[in-house]
Each structure stands twice: as structure tokens, then as C-alpha cells.
Amino acid sequence: MKHGADVFANDNLDRNVLQCLTETSVEHLELAKILIEKGVSLHDYCDLHLQPLHSAVMMGKYESVKLYLDHGADVNAQSLRGKTPLHLALEPTRLKLPIIETLLKRGANTALKTGSGGWTALHYACSYIQREVVKLFLAVGADVLVENDYGQTPLACIPHERMESPGVELIIKVLALKKALQPSLELKDEGIIERYPKLRIYYRSCFEEIDRMRSTRFTEGCTFFDLLAKSQRQIAGLMRSPDFEAKFQLYDLSSEFTTYAEEAKRSFELGWDRSTWSTRLSAAFCLICL
Template identity: 25%
Template sequence: MLFLALKDLVNGLRGKNYVDQEDSEEFKAAAEKRVATLNDQFKDLDQELQNVDEGDPSALEELFTHCAASVQNLTLEGKLKQEDLLELYGFFKQAMIGDATDKYAPSLLDLKGKAKFNVWRTNLGITQEDAKKYYILKYASLNKEAEENVMQVLNGEIDAQEVDNPAMRSISRPEIDQKEVQNYIGALDEDKTRIFKLYEEIRANGEEELYMVIERKEISAETTNKEGMTPFMLAVDEAFSVEILQTLLDFGADINHRDNDGSTALHYACTLEEEEIIKFLLEKGADQSIENNEGEKPIEILQDEEFHKYFEKQES
């Protein structure tokens, strides 16, 4: 009894007082109330936007991805209010993972993480498809330009891929079928399989997932996958924010670590032409003289001739 009482106390302190049983009346009522609140929140948007979940499911997925990438750009530019970011975060996590459960709860002292978790938790019971719809609606409600952008995609005036979203770019990899994926995993030892799955979760869920993985100490700064990629290199490859890159450096990441192809994080950033990340890496002491196995220095990969001047200035 004492153990259970202590467990309840700790769970309460961690903010995990949500209903666990999805079939309970309390759970259903809370979800219905939240949906009603959301529908009222977005009632001023065009009806066409409110029905974005109807029709082709792939169109909803494409628009959701488009909006998520566009939001990352706005975040980097500092154009979003904190409350908007939190609400978008809650919808995104609900869309990608589903309900906030014990395994995702932050530690007791992680106040920032707890605030985010509590916002995510307000969406309990909302389906992942509906969460994507509400994410799109929230993005469209940010300003007139965002709403018009969504309408253009819905009306077929532009393709989602036409918008330049550096947050969506990563080093290109060949498409492989699931059988090949299983064969790949089957050739890995237990630890490399674990790392492979962790890296895939981080790619799917973004830098917030990386924060959680670090906090749970599931990886170290020296952790590498089969290709020799560290968490720091993964963060660069996914064009995560410089804030998470700094966190990883504080965590002990080697900025000049080379993967199996001899490439460094700076090679990755130059392949993506991520100007902000390139500048960050150079300012933090990334060695631009390192050649990969093909004999290429990072600057030789960079296609933007204008940005070569920045390299030359840093070198001098």
C-alpha cells in the first residue's frame, strides 16, 4: 500500500494525472470537450479548411508535412509566439505518436519538458488524423499568408514540395522496400539494432524526440550507427536547430567526428547548403580542411559560390 501511495504521489508530481483507460466515460467526455473547443477555436476559418481531413488521406498527410516544415522555418525566424509554438507542438506529438503516456513523461525537474508534455496531454483521445487536421488549421490561423498558402495547396495551385523548406531537406538516400529494411536490421547486432530504431524515431518525430532520448540516456555523444553517424551528425542531417546542436556539443559531441565515408558534420551541412548550420559549425571550430574518403573538403561540396567567401573569411 505504501509503495502504491508513493507511486501515485510521484505520478501526480510529474503531471501524469490523465486517464489511462481509453474506453472510460471520463476519457471520452474529455476528448469530446476538447474537440468541441478546437472546432470553436477554428470556426472563423473557411469551411474548406475545416474539412481538410475529407477525401484523399495522402493529401492530408502531404499538407500536414508541408505545414510542419513551414512552421519550422517560422520558428527559426522567430516569428511565432510561445503559446502558438506550444499548441502546434501538442498537435504534432499527438499526430505523430498518439496519446501522451507514462513512457513520454519528462523528469520531475524538467520544467520546460513538463510544460510541453502537459500541452500534448490536452489532446488525449484525439485521433492522429484529427491531430494532423488541427495542426493544419492552427498553422493556417497564424496569419493571412499562412492561410493563403494552405488554400493554394488545397486548390492545387502549388505543390507542397514547391515551398523551399530547408527543415525538410536531408542527405538523399535511395528508396528501399521493407524487405530490404528487414534484411538490413537482421544483419545488425543487438546494440546497432537498438541504435537504428532510435535514429529512425528521431527522424520521424524531430528534435524533441532527440531531447527525450538524451534525457533518458539511451545514447551517448559517441554513439554511432552502422554508418558511423553520431547523434550530432544526425541532428545536422535532419537540419535541426542550432540550439539542439549546442546541447549536443555540451553533451560531449565531437564536432569533427568522421563517419564511415570520412565525412564530418560540416560535409553534411554543406551537402544540404544549410547556411545557418554551416556558420554555426565554423564558429564552433569545425575543421574545414578535413577530406572525406572521396578526397573532398566541405567547401568543395558546397554549390553556393557566394557562400564560399564566408568559408575563405573564416579560414583567414
């Protein structure tokens, strides 16, 4: 660059300098920063319809992924076949949890489908079924009922030989909760579950626990199932009761409701945060009105 090299020149695959740099075996963060500051685009597509962020994900370059996102790269940019960076991060040969987690935190849309086959990222995650990856997707609300172009749900994309692997139960418990919340819902996945004894037993145990949560009140107006069924706003309203938190803390959820303890705790915490925020807002409003 000191001698007048054109930083905006593209190669024979129409890759800009930043993308070529990204696809080398070594991570050159400082040079990448300089190129970005000089105006080399993070949004240019090469002939393979990839942007630098796609390449950073494919190369497993975690720091480059963060750098490009910090400078405005589109976390949901789709390649020629509709694959987003999140889809690419799920390929088994390049799967890295920190990259997947970063993409999700930066707003990766789990509902986007590939142009070929209509696969969401959760379909991809299930086809390789790694528990921690599936857990990340479910934590951000990825849809377990969505179907690809072949009518397959994420559960249906799990290979037969891995159907009873760790991670599958995470999807099963979400399906059971959806059914409990909406009994009229027809779940095509129930046909799959019935074919596998381990899944069938676990699915039924989910409903048994849900029934116990329905019948267990920790305050007069709230059961543990309500924590799963009600909105954050409704839960925050219930928390106005002075003994709500104290009575909730009396229960050891991890031993009493082993399947849905984590969800109940998270719902409580989110409701508590909303309730606290609402109380502070009301107090601030009162001060303003004085």
C-alpha cells in the first residue's frame, strides 16, 4: 500500500482484498482493520456469492468474525444457495461454538431458510445433533415445528442412528411443552417419537412433570406451570405480591422438576427483572411529578 497498490482491486474470482486476506491460513487482524478503515467493503460479493464474513466463518476465524460484525457486516447475508453465516458455521468440519454463539448474540436469524431445500439453521444443527449447539438455538427461540421443503421438521432431520443421542431430549421437552400449552396442536413429530422407546418414555415423563407443575402452587395465584405458560408481563404482575419471591425460593426446583427447572427459573428471573424495572420507572415518574 505504501507504494500505491490498489486496495480496491479484485482478483479473477471477483474477491476483494479483504476477502482474499480472510481466506489465507493465518488471521491478519491488524491488516484487516486497516483495509476496512480505508474503505474496502465488507458487503461485496465475489463470484461464489460470498462476503468476507462468510469466508471468516468458513475459515473458523473467530476474531475476524467479531471484527467484521463490529464494523457492520451483515450477520444474515445469504450466499447464492441461501446459506447465512450461521448455516455455514454449522458444517461439521468447521463447527465452533464461540462463532455460533457470537452470530446468535449479534442477531443471526434462525428462521432464514436456504434457497435449496428450505433448511433453517436448526434443521442443520439437528442433522449433526450436538447438544450444546441445539441448546443455543432453543435458548433464542428457534422454531422446532418449522418444516423444510421436504416437509421435515428439525427432529425429522436427525439421522436414525443418532435419534437417541444427547441433545434430542432438548427438542422433545420443547415439543411436550408446546403440546401442553396448546392441546389441539397436531405434532407430526409424535409419530417419530413413538418409534423410539427412549424418546417415547421421555416424552411421557415431560407431561407427567408438567401435570405436577400445574398442581403445585407456591403462591395462592401462581403454579409452577404458570411460570412456563404466562408472559413476562403477567409474571411481573404476579410478583407484586410481597411473598412471591420468598415462596418461590423455598422450592428446590432442580430436584422437584428436573426437566423444566431451568425454564421456570429463567422465566422467574425475566419476570423479576421486568417487575424491578417497572417499579423503578414508577418511582422515577413519581419523583418527576413532585
